[in-house]
Structure formats: structure tokens, C-alpha cells
Amino acid sequence: MPWNELFRLGRKKPKHPAGPQASGTGEQHTLQDTRAAIEELSQAVRNNPESVEIYLALGNLYRSQGEIERAIHIRNSLIARPGLDPALKARSQFELGRDFRRGGMLDKSRQAFEASSQELGRTEEIELELARLAADSGEFERAAEHYGRVGRSMSEAHFLARQAGEHFRLGDVAQGEKYLRQALKVSPSSPEAWLASVVQAALSGSIELLRLNLQSACAAIPAPQRFLLLEGLLEALSAARADNGANGPALSPAQISELVQASVEVLATFPPDALLCYYCAKLYLFEADLENAKHWLEKSLVLNADFWLARLELVSLVLVGQDLTPFLRDQLAYFISHARKSKRFVCQSCGFRWDKTFFVCPRCRAWHSILFRQEFS
Numbered sequence: 001m002p003w004n005e006l007f008r009l010g011r012k013k014p015k016h017p018a019g020p021q022a023s024g025t026g027e028q029h030t031l032q033d034t035r036a037a038i039e040e041l042s043q044a045v046r047n048n049p050e051s052v053e054i055y056l057a058l059g060n061l062y063r064s065q066g067e068i069e070r071a072i073h074i075r076n077s078l079i080a081r082p083g084l085d086p087a088l089k090a091r092s093q094f095e096l097g098r099d100f101r102r103g104g105m106l107d108k109s110r111q112a113f114e115a116s117s118q119e120l121g122r123t124e125e126i127e128l129e130l131a132r133l134a135a136d137s138g139e140f141e142r143a144a145e146h147y148g149r150v151g152r153s154m155s156e157a158h159f160l161a162r163q164a165g166e167h168f169r170l171g172d173v174a175q176g177e178k179y180l181r182q183a184l185k186v187s188p189s190s191p192e193a194w195l196a197s198v199v200q201a202a203l204s205g206s207i208e209l210l211r212l213n214l215q216s217a218c219a220a221i222p223a224p225q226r227f228l229l230l231e232g233l234l235e236a237l238s239a240a241r242a243d244n245g246a247n248g249p250a251l252s253p254a255q256i257s258e259l260v261q262a263s264v265e266v267l268a269t270f271p272p273d274a275l276l277c278y279y280c281a282k283l284y285l286f287e288a289d290l291e292n293a294k295h296w297l298e299k300s301l302v303l304n305a306d307f308w309l310a311r312l313e314l315v316s317l318v319l320v321g322q323d324l325t326p327f328l329r330d331q332l333a334y335f336i337s338h339a340r341k342s343k344r345f346v347c348q349s350c351g352f353r354w355d356k357t358f359f360v361c362p363r364c365r366a367w368h369s370i371l372f373r374q375e376f377s
Helices: 003-009 027-046 052-064 068-079 086-102 106-120 124-136 140-151 153-169 173-186 191-204 207-221 227-239 253-267 276-284 291-303 310-320 326-339
Strands: 346-347 371-373
Touching: 003 207, 003 253, 003 291, 052 068, 052 086, 068 086, 086 106, 086 124, 106 124, 106 140, 124 140, 140 153, 153 173, 153 191, 173 191, 191 207, 191 227, 207 227, 207 253, 227 253, 253 276, 310 326
Parallel strands: none
Antiparallel strands: 346 371
16 A cells, blocks of 8 residues: 555544534544554554655654654664665655754754755755744844745845844844844835834934834835834833833833824824724823824724724723713723733734734744734624
């Protein structure tokens, strides 16, 4: 029986559909299928111990089950086999590198990939694995180099921006700006690079630099993803409040007010959309300027009446001046506080929802697939 047919044995559907009492999820079925495939492959190996392809497939299944030691043992036994074809040995070393990475043994993983590349060359697959290793190790510049070699400009810019962030954190502004320029050269619309430039301008307290960077960033980034800039800017301003005890740079209340006003003025120059208006309101809420916040929330709802979070914030502002019983006020406050915890961000590729921004989807690993959930569904 061909080795690749063995995978199908564990995936045969039952003759009778599961009844209403049957329990289990898709993940449980996948787990059962994988175990069935492992059993079939193990039997095939016993019957045909010379089949390298079966050994490789069996090791992959063990790795998928988290049985890293077994997977590593299989790779090492293949690599040590006398007379093994060099290409198959290199494939075994490549899979061994993946096993080590899954097991957290990053140095050994890198050695295995390098050994594999001596026979296979620096293939795209090997470069991507080395890039992930570098990223996991905090070597952002090296990760950017690997992504650059295979033409992954978005990924390259992402890690150049992260390297810039490290320099900014250490106070080396010149080096940070150098890496941001590199990031924007390889990917002019990189939201990570523009976010870092906007945040750095805000933390420096330079109103003119913030205006310039925010204007350029909003012009370069697609409108549906501009919220990444503004979400990051709000977080940076919050962390930089002079009275919050943070270790980072502190800004005075007057400086923060000027930065907020300058940001809103820049955003107002762009064609209005519901998200931009919402974040203008959030900037004013950050300053406790309720009247201006209310004005921008109303504009947001004119542009999208179904923007649930803008409506929620507006309701909370309107309730401030209402004469309500303590019981009703408590109930409404409870409802609003819990509604605010709803996951605001979604991956347009796989539907994954999260309450934090992301540049790479934690589920499907798609780049820049994040959207703001304006409509509650």
C-alpha cells in the first residue's frame, strides 16, 4: 500500500451519521484521525522498516501530537542510517529542525536547518523557518534579513520596525529612525513602521513631528487599518502620563493635551469615516473632554448607524446627566462595562476575534488581516 494512502485510513467517515446524543468537536475528530494514522504508519514501519517516507510521515504525526522526543528519535535514526540518500538525509534534518523548534530547543533547531541547507541550499522553506527562529529568539534584525531573502516585504518591515522599537526603548533614537526608514523603504504602507514613528514622535513631545508622521501614516495606510495607529497612539499616551508611575518617558498634562489636539486636527483633514470619527472621540475622552467626544461620536454614527461601540460610548456619555435611580444606574453601568469587553478586532481571513490588536493572526498566521468590528453580530 502506498505510504500516503495510510493517512486516509484514519479519516474514513463512519457509515452511520452521529445521532443527536453524539458528542465531540472537530478538534477531537482530528485528534482521533491523527492517532489512527499513527497506528497505521507504525504498523507499516514494522512491515517495511526500510521505507524512509513512512518514517518521515510518522515523525511528523508524532510532532503534531506533541510527542517531540519520539519524533526526534525517528529523525536521528534516519540521519544515522548508513548509505541514506543525501537528499533524504537533508529532509530528515529539516524535519528535525522543526521538531527542535516545537520543543523549544532553538539553538539545536538552527543547527539542524543549517545542516539541511548544506544539501538543499537556502530554500524558501528553510529561510522561513530560520526567520521564525530568529523572531522567537528576539533577533529581529536577523528575522528581517531572512524574510527579505525570500521577498516577504511585509514580514521584513515588521521585524525592522520591532528592531527600531528596541533602539527607541534603549534611548538610541538615531538607530531607531534608521531601522524605520529601512522598514518603510521595503514596505511603504507598513502599519508597524508607521505606528512606531507616530508613537516615537508623540513620546518625544514634538507637536510638529507628530503632525507630520501622523499625516504621512494615515495617507500611506489603507483606511480600514488606520485604527492600528490610533489604538497604539492612545496606549502610548496612557503609558506616558506623568502621574502613572511608568518607567518610560513621562509627558505633562499640558503636553498630552497639545498632542491630542494636534492628532484630532490631522485626522479631521481626511475624508470622514466612522472609525476616524470614533478615534477622535476616544482621544477627547482620554482628555475627559466630554462635549467634543460626544460631537465626534454623533458624527461617527451618522456615517455608520450600526457602529455598536460608538453608540455604546455615546449612551454612556448621555447617561451622565440623567436623573436615574441608583438601581437603574448600577444596572446600566454593569451592562456598559461588560459590553466594552466584547472583542473589537477580527481576522478577515479566518474570523478569529480578539480584544487586542495584532499584525499576524494568532490562529491562521495571516499578515495584516485585522479589521475593527464596527457592526455587532
